[in-house]
Amino acid sequence: MVRRFRTRWAKLVVSGVLLASFVGASAETTPTAPSKPTDAEATAQCAATTDPAVCMSLAFPYASSYASPAEQTKAVPFLERACALGMIDTCHAAGEAYASGKINMWPNALLVHDDRMAAKYFRIGCEAGSAFSCDGLGQLLIAGRAGPADPGAAFAAFEKGCAIEDYVMARPDSCLVLGKAHSAGGARATDPALAMLYFDRACGVISGTSPAIGLACLEAGRRFETGAEGVEINALAALNRYETACKAGNPDGCLEQNRLASGETGQEQRAIELAAEQDQRAKQAPVCQAIWQESVDFRAAADAEGDALLAKSDRDSAASDGSVQSRKNIMNRFTMESDDYLERSCLKLLDLRYRAIMTCSKEDGEAISELLLADARAARDAMSNRADSPMNCFYQLRELD
Secondary structure, eight states: OHHHHHHHHHHHHHHHHHHHHHHTOOGGGSOOOOOOOOHHHHHHHHHHOSOHHHHHHHHHHHHSTTSOHHHHTTHHHHHHHHHHTTOHHHHHHHHHHHHHSOBTTBTTOOOOOOHHHHHHHHHHHHHTTOHHHHHHHHHHHHHTTTSSOOHHHHHHHHHHHHTTTOTTTOOHHHHHHHHHHTSTTSSSOOOHHHHHHHHHHHHTOOSOOOHHHHHHHHHHHHHHHHOGGGOOOOHHHHHHHHHHHHHTTOHHHHHHHHHHHTSHHHHHHHHHHHHHHHHHHHHHHHHHHHHHHHHHHHHHHHHHHHHHHHHHHHHHHHHSOOOHHHHHHHHHHHHHHHHHHHHHHHHHHHHHHHHHHHHSOHHHHHHHHHHHHHHHHHHHHHSOOOTTSOOHHHHHHHHHO
């Protein structure tokens, strides 16, 4: 099926290329991207709007990794304005820019470090519920970077940053600080149960790659293994925490995992995991099969749609009056229709892939994912790459690749 998809999409592209060369199509048939507004125009647009998304979109050209360092500094006022208009993520971005001299992931911007300004925007974001901003604020306050050190306010920010009710958006760095603070000899009142809660909370955060996850899992694992600070000994729980620490990139976690897994605890864990996997796979099989059948049906329908597009382009060419303009029009229409078809097909395939990964057993999900991902890439590669072609498929696959 993958080969059939690639062949059919390749035929679409070849048809477009042949038609383009036949009519002598030139660059004038490809729309050009709209020009970037001047600095003054962008500033005026952002100042006049009440939609923070407008300011955020205007910040992108300046924040781009392709922009010069001097240009990147110009993104900050747009982030500040978007923050003032209520886009909380931009408050954190502005705070991070002032705290680190970076525009998010782009480290070469020539920004002036200003920790007081960083604290200002982190505080706005934290008060609005951003765990990222709360963690940033806490780090500044406890280190005394935005004025005299204020441990009380810092720990209050860390508690919000740890987001005790949210395993997805919790900041592991905040949770780790709190766990250490409530451990024996820490900066807060010793509370072993609370310390363990914070360590395990950081270890359980499921989004992010912070080293704090590995450190917290290591702390939790050692307590489960040794019973330190009143924690009930649970070798399986310890092995689980060490494994998570290792996956998070903590070398000590890997050493502890290998040590514990080589003994009876590892054998017991493998037996439990095997039984659970077999039970889960049996429960998931019907739903997984339905997703697979949906993918089979969709790819067959997409085949038919691709054939129809090719047939339509042939009919249009045959009915053409033969003029250059007429053939250019046919080519443009064909390219737009095929790009739309490929984009829709790609996004549907990626959606089916995601559902398979989330629903099927690991083995089945990976097998289905491999097939659907290959088809999605084939769709992307067959697109025309014109300035006006859809880009969602491209961006999603770029994240995966």
